[in-house]
Amino acid sequence: xxxxxxxxRNLLIRSLEITVMIVVAVLVLDVVWQxxxxxxxxxxxxxTDELATMLLIWVxxxxxxxxxxxxxxxxxxxxxGKLRGKLKIFVEFLVYLLIIAFAVxxxxxxxxxxxxxTLETGQPSPALQxxxxxxxxxxxxxxxxxxxxxxxxxxxxxxxxGKSIPQEPEGN
Numbered sequence: 001x002x003x004x005x006x007x008x009r010n011l012l013i014r015s016l017e018i019t020v021m022i023v024v025a026v027l028v029l030d031v032v033w034q035x036x037x038x039x040x041x042x043x044x045x046x047x048t049d050e051l052a053t054m055l056l057i058w059v060x061x062x063x064x065x066x067x068x069x070x071x072x073x074x075x076x077x078x079x080x081g082k083l084r085g086k087l088k089i090f091v092e093f094l095v096y097l098l099i100i101a102f103a104v105x106x107x108x109x110x111x112x113x114x115x116x117x118t119l120e121t122g123q124p125s126p127a128l129q130x131x132x133x134x135x136x137x138x139x140x141x142x143x144x145x146x147x148x149x150x151x152x153x154x155x156x157x158x159x160x161x162g163k164s165i166p167q168e169p170e171g172n
């Protein structure tokens with residue numbers, strides 16, 4: 001793996017992890033404030049529930065990207081675990097191709113479409129008056145991360161598949 005890519009990769013991963021940590025911290029503070037205003041002050045805040053929903057969207061999608069990078073995501077790998085050798089590597093490669101297709105078509109393209117349409121209409125959230133297009137930006141952003149790191153994994157898997165194929169000796 002080229003050194004420049006490794007540096008960029010680590011920077012992307014670290015910035016994504018820090019962003020997720022910050023969003024989780026803000027989410028916790030928001031929910032604590034929501035509980036305090038409801039039960040202690042007896043005057044529930046009008047905006048905390050909406051902010052919690054928006055933050056949960058972001059932390060879920062960006063957290064899924066982190067989980068994918070760390071290979072800690074949910075996966076049905078029972079059948080792949082039963083495979084051996086080149087077949088197992090080939091199936092893993094196909095899975096990465098499917099993940100790339102999903103990330104590009106659904107998360108990036110579909111996310112772009114929903115963000116652009118929502119920004120065109122200028123649809124605000126009820127309490128915070130934040131344009132909902134900015135909330136939906138989590139879709140294409142997480143899709144970009146998942147696509148990048150799926151492509152990296154697919155290339156590595158393809159390299160492993162190439163190494164597992166016996167090479168004919170020269171001179172035959």
